[in-house]
Amino acid sequence: MLSRGTARTAQLLRSSAAAAAQQPILPGARASYATVESDLFKPTKFGSKYTVTLIPGDGIGAEVAESVKTVFKADNVPIEWEQVDVSGVDASSERTEQLFRESVASLRRNKLGLKGILHTPISRSGHQSFNVAMRQELDIYASISLIKNIPGYQTRHSGVDLAIIRENTEGEYSGLEHQSVPGVVESLKIITRAKSERIAKFAFNFALANQRKKITCIHKANIMKLADGLFRTTFHQTAKEYPTLEVSDMIVDNAAMQAVAKPQQFDVMVMPNLYGGILSNIGAALVGGAGIVPGCNMGRDVAVFEPGCRHVGLDIQGKDQANPTALLLSGSMLLRHLGLDEHANRISQAVYGVIADGKTRTRDMGGDATTHQFTRAILDRMETL
Known part of the structure; x- marks a missing residue:
């Protein structure tokens, strides 16, 4: 029998495509899911409306966020946006740092966020990733990317339906590195038993709640015998508590090849931070690109929903593409x-319907529609539902 926290996982983590296909909702799956345990949090609500933090992000963030606001408004979704226009492009200014602090405070207050991707500079003098800093500060420890074929949108692979779950707060993204002497850099990869067990339990409970059968642990324990070895060992020890699920593990380089060759073999994949970043991008390419993959990031107190494949799109910013x-x-x-299932289903069904129809698609999907035209097509579709 699923725990209360586990049962509540299903409402959140069921694929949007599943809802569009009108698959049944798991019993007891309702709002206020917090962790894989039973401790729950309550989002901020005033009167009949929820307050949600909106962080549009950089690149195309403002354009796609505007699309979401337009669609939600047209469907009378009972949400008030608390928008914080933090940016990672020029993070050296005092004002940018202040906006980042405001975004963290807003998420801590509202418990829920919708977020675009914040740019992180590559140069050595650049600041730490605001995306990573936000997850670490709020302990938003579990990232989920839903990789699934969209009906009517043909790609090289069909029958792909997998969930990539990555640990969000440690691993190579710990941000602990220094130059010992000129030309010699030490970068620390942190793996702890506690956080490995936490993400493993999250993945197992996700699988149970969503009626999935198999979980694959991705690692590099053949080389990093202590760090990834600990992650792998903890995964298998945790698996003993879930005897109904099929478990396996796979070295990350083989997993990358297998994902490209036969992605249908995977169901749920759980892994440390860096591997999740790589495989979520590979997964997105399998089903049509970064523009169609949804995702979320879960913590004990805060849930932030953002694209599952983290691309900023600076190259097409402001082009309505x-x-x-x-x-x-x-x-x-x-x-x-x-x-709010009724709103969620109507919006997701409209999105999938427009894509399946094939008449209005953006350039990344092989069409020539602008962002505004695509949004308009969704609004028109919603009127028929």
């Missing part, structure tokens, strides 16, 4: 998290 699908479907996941 962005695909808002990923953020719209992430927004639909947020609505299911709140128990």
Whole structure:
């Protein structure tokens, strides 16, 4: 029997495509899911409306966020946005740091967020990733990317339906590195038993709640015998508590090859931070690109919904070419998290219907529609549902 926290996982983490296909909702799956345990948090609500932090992000963030706001408003979704326009492009200014602090405070207050991707500079003098800093500060420890074929949108692979779950707060993203002497850099990869067990339990409970059968642990324990060895060992020890699920593990380089060759073999994949970043990008390419993959990041107190494949899109910023699908479907996941299934289903069904129809698609999907035209098509579709 599923625990209360586990049962509540299903509402949030069921794929948007599943809702569009009108698959049944798991019993007891309602709002206020917090962790894989039973401790629950309550989102901020004033009167009949929820307050949700909106962080549009950089690149195409403002454009796709505007699409979400337009669609939600048209459907009378009972949400008030608390928008914080933090940016990672020029993070050296005092004002930018202040906005980042405001975004963290807003998420801590509202418990829920919809977020685009914040740019992180590559140069050595650049600041730490705001995306990573936000997850670490708020302990938003579990990242989920839903990799699933969209009906009517043909890609090289069919029958792909997998969930990539990555630990969000440690591993190579710990941000602990220094130059011992000129030309010699030490970068620390942190793996702890406690956080490895926590993400493993999250993955197992996700599988149970969503009626999935198999979990694969991705690692590099053949080389990093202590760090990834601990992650792998903890995974298998935790698996003993879930005897109904099939478990296996796979070295990350083989997993990358297998994902490209036969992605249908995977169901749920759980892994440390860096491997999740790589495999979520590979997964997105399998089903049509970064523009269509939804995702979310879960913590004990805060849930942040954002595209599952983290691309900023600086190259098409301001060109009205962005695909808002990923953020719209992430927004639909947020609505299911709140128990607003009717709104979530109507929006996700409209998105999938427009894509399946094939007449209005953005450039990344082989069409020539602008962001505004694609949004308009979704609004028109919603009127028929």
